[in-house]
Amino acid sequence: MNDKIKIIGIACALAAFVFCLGAGLWILTKTGLDRGEDAVTAGLGLYFIGKAFFVGPMLWITARKLA
DSSP: OHHHHHHHHHHHHHHHHHHHHHHHHHHHHHHOSSOGGGHHHHHHHHHHHHHHHHHHHHHHHHHHHHO
16 A cells, blocks of 8 residues: 555656646746746746745655655
8 A cells, every 4th residue: 555655646746846847837938037027927937947846856755755
């Protein structure tokens, strides 16, 4: 049972990393950092990229410690 939970946790960690990184990059491609008129949306894109590099590894570490 612990092996299944560990595999699900690692899969969720990878999915969270990929989806958050993808969302942040998608937002930045739509707004860009060079356009000054929409700084809030550019900040939101950077937030999602930062979130990807925090949430994914934290879920990975937690899943690895479970088993």
